[in-house]
Amino acid sequence: MSFELKGYKIFIASPGNLKKERDSFKKAIENYNTKEAKRRGVIFEAIRYEEMPAGMGRAQARINEEIRKCDYFIMVLHDRWGSNPGKNAYNATSGTEEEFNVARECYDSKEFPMRDIIVLFKSISNANQLSDAGPQLKKVLAFRKKFETTEKILGYGTFTTTREFNNILENHLAIWINDLTDLPKSDKIISTPTTSKIIDASYVPNVTTPEEKISSYRLNVTTEIVEGITNAWQLADNGQLVQAEIEFSKALVNEPGVFQLLNYANFLTRIGRIDQALHMVQKVLKLTRDSKDNLNEAYALKTLGNLLQDRGDWQESEQMYNKALEIYEKLNNYEGTASSLNSLGIVHLAKGDWSIAEQMYRKALKFYETIENQEGIAACLGNLANLLTNQGKILEAIELYSQSLEIYHQLGNLTGMASTYGSLGNLYIDGIDLSKAEQIFKNSLEIEEKLGRQEGIAANYGSLAKILVYKEDFVGAEEMLNKSLIIHQQLGDSESLGLDYVNLAMTLQAKDDFRQTKVNLNRIEELLNKALVLNQKLGSREGLALVYGNFGIIFQKKEEFDKAKEMIKKSLQIEKELGRKSGIASDYGNLGNILRKQEEYADAEEMFTKAIEINIEIENYESLIKNYIGLKDALYEQKKFIEAQETHIKILELIKKLRG
The missing domain is CATH 3.40.50.450 (Rossmann fold)
Known part of the structure; x- marks a missing residue:
């Protein structure tokens, strides 16, 4: 043909x-x-x-x-x-x-x-x-x-x-x-610097650390070098990345040392050049071990852990943090101990060990409060808010994010402000206040682009993609997600790549659902399989739950209902182990949809009811409407007409509340 x-x-x-x-x-x-x-x-x-x-x-x-x-x-x-x-x-x-x-x-x-x-x-x-x-x-x-x-x-x-x-x-x-x-040929692509189940952009926790710019107090460096590095960071904060890198290079060439290497490495991390940053930190480790400089060896281990975390290598990252923690505790160094505990909390949150993550964050917070380290306090509050978000405790999370943001504003910490804005924006999306969420993400993106922080830029692309999906601008959403994908490939961030693949798959599905066209299931399955491989390799339980749940949706569309239930039950088991209420509710709702199509209406009613109870608790109103619609249909098919009518009224009330 x-x-x-x-x-x-x-x-x-x-x-x-x-x-x-x-x-x-x-x-x-x-x-x-x-x-x-x-x-x-x-x-x-x-x-x-x-x-x-x-x-x-x-x-x-x-x-x-x-x-x-x-x-x-x-x-x-x-x-x-x-x-x-x-x-x-x-x-x-x-x-x-x-x-x-x-x-x-x-x-x-x-x-x-x-x-x-x-x-x-x-x-x-x-x-x-x-x-x-x-x-x-x-x-x-x-x-x-x-x-x-x-x-x-x-x-x-x-x-x-x-x-x-x-x-x-x-x-x-x-x-x-x-x-x-x-799009028609005359339309142009407006690009921005390359530097979400549908889109869960808050899935990967925001990594907030209080020590991007290395202090010189414990290092033997000249005033001239300190001034040069300080100037380099000022240039970087003003978005003058080329000149900033020149100044970092000059400081390193004029007087090679731990202080210069670590600052340069953190700058390279900010702009997404992870491989070069790793090379520099390895040099620092050798220097500190040769000179038996335990304090800076611990800091280098901590920095190495951050870099490995940026690449999604959680197991090795955890090993580095534990080594650093051991040294800091022996030295009775509260700041380093707190920083290592905070980072270990991030690792355990990503692995789904939420109770351990909370213990780590609260221990770190006590140390930071003892030494009155405001940046550290803000970082811990933000990470505790991430945990509360995953647990569906939205109002408590907003309170902690707001406290964290206030501290960052007082300190003029742009990186912390951008990260916290992004987290708050995700909560407003879930509450269906799209205009407020969009403005927050744009504020965050503006700061991240000024800083040249590639990880943050990519996170905002993912969040803006979610808004575009709600607005039914699927082409725009795909473009945003592809930009995010480019950055995560540059960073070597396997976990975020897995999320990008899932989000692209679900955006394609949403686009075809809206247009009532034939779903490109092969392309969607290909993307989900890529995400599955990455999350299996990383051992990310939350990532696996996300992939299994979305495979269930695809098998449901193919009317392979037994496979669909198998996938969603796998997801549900993990979500229950994690205690992630939004994920549990989503899986109950999807099981209800499958059972309804199989004409098992009583079981479908049970699933929808469970989903509704959770979504009311966590105030996820958009999902709640979908659950009520499914429940109404299940009740109607069982000839429970009065209950079905009552449910219909609830749907109308919710729509009126959300749409104004």
């Missing part, structure tokens, strides 16, 4: 020193065409200047004309700017810059519409090179500084390895193909 493919051209611009990335660009596009694009009626074509035929006239002019025929443009820079192209209309000082200017012109053009522009910077791993940049690198850094402040609508990101580059490229291809299959 014949079928048509619609082609779209992607141009890659870069200096000649990025041959590996240019070759990988072509292969990655070919692979994506084979596994995804062609079956959706699309084919992407990689356009590279080295494959263009020779011709008369200025070579760069011919390249520019080819760019005008392209639909997408990717610019990649590392440590070279490129050679001067000669006299040109844009006063560009390199061929790559001229190509960018042509693409930028097309982006704003109706005659030559460029759908999207992405700029990627390969990391400079050599601190010496960054601190004393040559003329070529200086031009790259100047362009990146300008890009950070003036090109807010275009996408940009950083990568270290070819694998990371391929991941970023593939996820942009996924965003673009969704745009192509859902």
